[in-house]
Amino acid sequence: MNRASTHRDRADGGTLKRLGWLILIWVCSVAALGVFALGMRIVMSLVGMTR
Structure with missing residues (x-):
């Protein structure tokens, strides 16, 4: 096992982890906006103020 493949494997895992966090934050922000809109x-x- 050379250093390049080890670094690449670690970087791919980090990329997936970052993508997961990005999706989680996006979903939470959309849900929070929906809760705020419902409250409004x-x-x-x-x-x-009804139509």
Whole structure:
């Protein structure tokens, strides 16, 4: 086993880990935006701003 293949294997694992974190953060931010929008709709309906 040479150093180049070891470094490449470690880099590929890191890349997948970073991609996983990126997807997780994106999903959480979309979910948070959805919760915020739902909260805004509830507040708006409570104060009479319905269509």
